[in-house]
Amino acid sequence: MASFSLLPAISAASPASLNRAFFPTRPALNLKNRFAVRSSYAEAGARDDYRSATIDVVADVKSERVVVLGGSGFVGSAICKAAISKGIEVISLSRSGRPTYTDPWVDQVTWISGDVFYVNWDEVLVGATAVVSTLGGFGSEEQMKRINGEANVVAVNAAKEYGIPKFILISVHDYNLPPFLLSSGYFTGKRKAESEVLSKYPNSGVVLRPAFIYGKRRVDGFELPLDLVGEPAERILKAVENFTKPLSSLPASDLLLAPPVSVDDVAFAVVNAITDDDEFGILTIDQIKEAAQKVRV
Template identity: 30%
Template sequence: MAATKRLVVFGGNGFLGSRICRAAVSRDWDVISVSRSGQPHWESITSSPSPPPWSTRVAWERGDIFRPEQWTSLLPGASYVVHSLGILLEADYKGAISGRENPLSALARTFGGNRIPRPRNPLERVRQEGVPEPGLEAPTSPQQLTYELMNRDSAILLAKEAARAGVETFGFVSAAAGAPVLPSRYISTKREAEAVIAREFPGMRGVFFRPPFMYDESRKVTMGIAALATVGSTVDGLTRGVLGGLLGAMVTKPLKVDEVADAVVEALSDESVKGPVEVKQLEELASKAWRRTMI
């Protein structure tokens, strides 16, 4: 009998991360989620404040990604480790969506110039300055959450510890090509993380998921945005890519978040999948996962 697969998801209590946990549980994998809050706030990621039945099969651990001593003990023996953390805006964008922060002030902080200096690649800092590992300081406020820190450095830090623990496969939730409504650093920091992880840890299969805009009925605001993106994608196809050249990922066909989660788990289980996984391949993997349930 084949050994049970074990998956550790960092950010497993989030919009996509929670659904990755759900997809893995459906395959009878052992699943651990690591996040600062532990158990998800279900009302913010699903249509109900009550935990779904599958959630009892996930170990919801508390841990700060920037404090490895809190979670490195969870990595040995893991089949797969997934980084599903990151920020869309250098601000409390979740607070803006829920009304805790004024959306205008969130955008102003994102595009403004009064940001805390950006830390460098943690591996380069260790090599060049000889600072003690991990070479990162945990942020103490939302204002310190930069693209470099969250989208790049936290992923590199986790990949380093996963490789050290002997994990064979590392999944990183990156993103499809950027859009002009977001700073270029949003996508560039994710690409930097992909490149560093692939270069520094060649013995570990790296899978870099590049999903488009993701939507779900539990987040009503995503439905309207997805509808607009779908129209843009259709028009872009009819005009042979004219809009895509101007608007980037804004006219990339959006995917339901459950589809992306199914694709992630399918890719992890398929050893032939490695490197960047673009939108079309995500759709193919999700379809393959769906067909598996029909057998």
């Protein structure tokens, strides 16, 4: 998942007295709206000739506009790419802004460099129909609580304040760990973020809990082929799951038994959550893969 470092403010926070009339509060959630415009010159008293015939115009209007927090990271960039492939308008907010690589889809994303703690949300959330957060990372206990928890809580509340109808959070599988391990800042931060999403968006918030996410990850100009490990492991664990199920109740057993998840499956599951109004709540590993398949088909 993308690490979102805490930086000084790059822009002032929006004033509380901002006139909300300029920002849509409940935009439509359909991927495309179709509308017809019918006009008749005859109705306006024009001469009844070829110019007065009824004009039928049917247009497809892109109505989905998603903001991806951490969109230049491993998971975030996959989400941006998948959303673009499905005709969704994408805005990314991250510390690094636009990626350095030159894939064709990159030019179709609006890249904003900033920090969720200080960003001017007026410049980010205008017209958005959903916010997707991939924020998270490792560090000291306090750093993990702030990056995994507080940063996401800030984003959820900003989205709610601006009337964004859906919030999607990339969280993490708990690996069946004992409570004393789940008390670390990483997991407590993630669960705090989950609670905020599900309380502020009880009927439209989506939390994805993948295990190890594999794919081709770019690090400092190099590509790490995590799929060379993750993909075979996923297939093997799928093949033997009937034999390993009795072990799933053992503490920390999922450290070995939880199947890895393709970054593309995570991305397409997010796209499904963006476009499906009936999708909400927590998605397990298997449910992430099922949701991704709906979009792939």
